[in-house]
Amino acid sequence: MEIWIFNHYAIGPKSGGGTRHYDLAKYLVKQGHKVKIFASSFNHQTRKEEHLYNEEQFKKEIHDGVEFIWIKTYEYEGNDYKRVLNMLTYFKNAHNISKKIYGQPDLVIGSLVHPLAAVLGYIVAKRKNSLFYFEERDLWPQSLIDLGKLTKNNPVIYALYAVEKFLFKKADRIIVLFENAKGYVESKGINSDKIIYLPNGIDPKRLSDKNEELPIELTNYFEQNKNKTIVIYTGTHGLANNLDEILNASKITSDQFSFLLIGDGPNKSKLIDRVSDEDIKNVYLADSVNKSLIPTILSRADIGLLPLKESPVFKWGISPNKLFDYMSNKLPVILLCDIDDSPLQKADSGYVIRENYSENLAKTLNNMNVNELKSLGEKGYQFVMENHNWEINSSKLIKYIEEDLNK
Template sequence: MRVLIHGINYAPEQIGIGKYTAEMAEWLAQRGHEVRMVTAPPYYPAWKVSKGHSSWQYQREHISGVDVWRCPLWVPAKPAAITRLMHLLSFTFSSFPMMLRQVVWRPDIVISIEPPLLCAPTAWITARLSGAKCWMHVQDFEIEAFFGLGFGSSVTLKRILTDLETCIMRRFDRVSTISQSMLNRLVSLHIPTKKAYLYPNWVDINLIRPNPEGRDMRTEWEFLPHHKIILYAGNIGKKQGLELILDAAEALSKTHPHAIFLLAGNGPVKEELIYAVKRRALSNIIFKPLQPLADLPAMLAMADIHLVIQKRGAADAVMPSKLTGILAAGGYSIITADADTELGRLVWNNPGIAELVEPENKDAFIKSIARMLDLTERFNRKARNFAVKHLAKDVILQDFERQLREIIGSS
């Protein structure tokens, strides 16, 4: 198959959508398919274009069997509602001619990754001009997340944008998403059930596992044997609501003096959090940059407790990618989500894989951490078993490949 993928995020981004898109593309290439990727220079989660890449030039690379075409991108220093829109528009316009250039290559299928939704029409046009099938994969419902996180409040505007989103999606031959509640939302948007497909994020259960080989990060980072490490790893952004960690660190500093909160990652509000930690003189919070992917297994295995934190309104719009790694590592985790969200149902339907706490409930969050700190066992067998059974990379991608062959064969 000739597979053309269009999306703003790609390797070497180590977390979020870029990680999964790159792993999908590289897996397909290893299976013998011809794969091209039209994307932007890497910038996430630091919101700064990585060294060796240009914000204003077109570039071409060959990465792990995938032909990668990078398009100019404007990246705001401090992303907000308007600057995010301009950011997405810059890629929408710069990638349009590059996508049209792929028409002569005659792909068999064109895959559009949302976000950004703005790029979906380009993918659809490219598919139609080249006689290819078109597939939209929704990693995050942008419009739902935008209003859920308080960026907008107009009911009329939300309805108009949702109608536009539905109109775009219905033009695709297949629309997939990463969780059952998100699949239900596709159906609620009147996407025909025969077009809707559950395509969850995965984890390499052979790479991320309990007791992996690799760096001894506890020793390298000078943690003592009696320290309890409470880890948040990933994007440090607005929708996470990580101020909750500062409140917990302050409350637990007296009752659990050996507890250390480790925040490993980058993002637009990291500097604000660092300033707040200094202002509040919190000595039990440590910041580290995002670690190389090769060191992720060792870092996850180092933690006694993992935190998956989101503000109310975000938990049903997206399934956090960090959770798959935590489960595969057999980690004990605390998830902030309402019971009627995808994350909430995941925990309720699979008792023991994690502990659920109401979003933005400081007291409940602190009590949950305190209870988990008293555990003597660091390996959560139920979490690991869930990952092996439901999230294994090869199982999910093999089914996806079968779906690709089926949709191409129906033409």
């Protein structure tokens, strides 16, 4: 069968960020299916153009049998009107380019990182007379309310709820990433049989690639800190990632620990300024790296960090890629969030800090029994291999598709 995925922010193997659809698609291709991913050529994490440097409006690339169609979109730096233009140009350009792309999809997936990509998926599915799956990733607009970005009485919220209702109704299936999110969708009057739980996960083959050459800055860092316990964070440096708590904790943590923060985002410059102005010597902020380097980097670290800014949205669950990266590389994880029933807790492979984050993180590290880290890491590894493995979960998705095609 042929599957088209519309995900504005999807990335390939040579970029930093989440590789959900690339990893899924690789295993779908391995099972004999064709997959096309329509994504922006402008990287949302790095705020840089990565694929289209001339006047061309789109370009095709194939990685591991997965066909990416990179779409030209408006460039931006912050969360202002230019980012809205970026979304609008993705919708417009991807819509036009999809008409030029050869193929007859059996299924179109519209992924909601923002609503326009999901709506576009529906439009293309209708035009192609294909199945349509709506991937409800971040529970828009509810997450915008819970994170305090918009009030429930804002006209934008009413409009987004209307779009969500439309997509719920029109979709043949609704994909959710958090197990408890099934309850959210059901609360909107949707039958549970229509919902697919397909969380983020890991690519087992990537775990064997732990000998790639690292950037010189990281090579030097690991050499200089080879006798220390390295506590690592990889991912976006934004407000929701609560990294200031890590810097606060580092100032009252034993000198035996070194904190390595890798990534990019709107708060990065502020964090760099804090490290310099406050003379924080045991924190190193490194540039974002290609996803392919993550296993090599994590193999040299000892503990993974997952700080989250408190929000009611987490009652529906969490499914961050970095958590599964840590666990699949046998790192015990420290989660900073007042949350229950997370994958970390189900695996019993780390620690959950629910309050006074910086003080309790420092206390946890200072009192940690280093000998138990290996045992925690092993439990996390076994859990993700069984429950968050794209090789297994891609087959689950195929069963749903085949069932719907045979109706």
